[in-house]
Amino acid sequence: MIKEMLENVRNTHPLIHNITNYVTVNDCANILLACGASPIMADDAGEAEEITGICGGLNINIGTLNQRTIPAMLAAGRRSNELGHPVVLDLVGAGASVLRTKTANELLNQIRFTVIRGNISEIKALVLGAGTTKGVDADMADSVTKENLLQAAEFARGFSQKTGAVVAVTGAIDIVADEAKAYCIFNGHPMMSRITGTGCQLSSLVAAYVTANPNKSLEATVAALCAMGVCGEKAYNRLTREDGNATYRNYIIDAVYRLDGEELERCARYEQVLG
Amino acid sequence: MIKEMLENVRNTHPLIHNITNYVTVNDCANILLACGASPIMADDAGEAEEITGICGGLNINIGTLNQRTIPAMLAAGRRSNELGHPVVLDLVGAGASVLRTKTANELLNQIRFTVIRGNISEIKALVLGAGTTKGVDADMADSVTKENLLQAAEFARGFSQKTGAVVAVTGAIDIVADEAKAYCIFNGHPMMSRITGTGCQLSSLVAAYVTANPNKSLEATVAALCAMGVCGEKAYNRLTREDGNATYRNYIIDAVYRLDGEELERCARYEQVLG
């Protein structure tokens, strides 16, 4: 199933509207081009709805959010919902400030998301509320391991049931859940966390995959996460003893550029854990 | 003629003020340093005029324009005109939203540009008006080919006559026209379109070339486009089977860093088609 998801991106060249942070925006644009999609970045409320209208999908990322861009996120999201476009939310830093948590909640209240991506801490910040450090799930560890895999999958599925979105919890092991099922993805390399923006890039990639694969958001998200992980592995294998995270960053995007469906199918390591 | 244009950049180190989008701004700065110029980025209306005053040329790029930066573009442009500095306009996304088209038109009304760069669709959006999909030129294809080359050159020359600026229509084949003459440039590689910001980088490069070659804006623009295209070819030839658009991006800037006048003269492929 994974193979076709990638090929649909390459064949349909979805145009993705990104309202994203200025730290990793260039890498987000280049990874979209690498996978066969096209990026447009536009974050002013004066054009956000119109730009969304000419695109196939929307990716909202709350890193470096500000008073000027928040209204653009809301306007573009609502317009995408009207048009039936897929919308991805990247929760960068939710829980780190009231502004981020509040904005994330406002986005969740006003917009129907197709996919929500974050690490376990970011998603917990939303589920449990800002400032809440106790609660039923509060004792769950801040990383997904083989030991707490099922618990984390149930947590993700629960958040999917609450939001109606596919939920992607990324980390050493990734989890992707909808309201019924959950998958684990084992691809990737620890060094990916030493590059800024691999998460942001992944959300852009997810937006391309779900846009090119309508009505298959769960499978498309699994495919995008496998693709990123496989590319992280391939890129790591190219590194010499002198290379570090800057070259690694480039090689991951290069690997996305070169990845084809056959290789993705062959190298993807995932399994269904719930549903 | 091309050779000297490059050498004048290397010998005079023009300082270029860029008001540009946050997606590709780092690459714009690095390509300016690569060619021998120096960049300053400053987009707040509170300093835009003053920064322009200490520079030799100005590059305005409307990608990710916003309510805060538009007044800075207008102020810096007017100040550059007063000082007799060359001003380049990059039309990123003109036609994609009313805000971009309106801002581009406002810039054209208030500022005298030395060079205007865009792809054929962006320039058509301005010539034909936002929302206008019919008209004398509306049947022109959205890419320049060997078949419609003369028509496209006439179109560019017409826009030059209207604006007084050298017009650079970039694509698989580039066209550079002033009010009398037009050139075609055949350098470049299709993979350049798979990198974000090669157009933005080119506009920065053009700003450096026209600043270092006063009263030779047409020739300087032709030289800058040839330089970018030659570097796109050289960089492509370095790529291995594992490299993709991220490494290609770096190699193009590297090639600009290494390019000298002799090589540019030898590898440039252009011809005069009008005038």
Place this chain on the structure above:
Amino acid sequence: MIKEMLENVRNTHPLIHNITNYVTVNDCANILLACGASPIMADDAGEAEEITGICGGLNINIGTLNQRTIPAMLAAGRRSNELGHPVVLDLVGAGASVLRTKTANELLNQIRFTVIRGNISEIKALVLGAGTTKGVDADMADSVTKENLLQAAEFARGFSQKTGAVVAVTGAIDIVADEAKAYCIFNGHPMMSRITGTGCQLSSLVAAYVTANPNKSLEATVAALCAMGVCGEKAYNRLTREDGNATYRNYIIDAVYRLDGEELERCARYEQVLG
């Protein structure tokens, strides 16, 4: 002494809040990850204080400052002072516009900085006042050479006495001074000035080093400057005849990723010149 400074960064993983320009922000984030620290970028006044509160140190960089980010700089700086966190100021472009010089002075008046970094011109702009081109030090050359080394070191020490901050004057030869002592650092390569943002990256690195080495700000700053210089030398030695400033940029960050304490100690070239 240098060795431990680096190792303390690798062992404590300081989290650094950066309010920095959008030109080089990605490189600042990646160099922080490369050295073993973690970056957070947040520049909206609505969250600046809170983000600073969860970090160990703060790095304020006035490149591409604007009306929206200046209040965030002031708020985050004051909060860091309350919390006793180290705060680094990067003077990018001080002297180039009234807005930058005025903002730099306002920051210096309201915030107690741990380290101030700039080139000699930027620091002179603050010491001598905007628009002042005469004065006791005005005849000092705009670059530090072997001939004016002592004069420059005294100038830096004087600025440290005035501000209470460690002062890092960077250039072909770097100077680091506190109120009593001054060091010169001879590491680095001239080609580093052909990359945008090596100065910005250095300030991020300094923030990581001073945060990981409390009460040793002078030594930690010397260590960070040596580290950057050593990496500039190592990265230069990897370049082929086809590589330029883009590849060089990546290799410097790669070298920071690979650098260990032993190598830093062995390759650092610095000496005490005052105190």
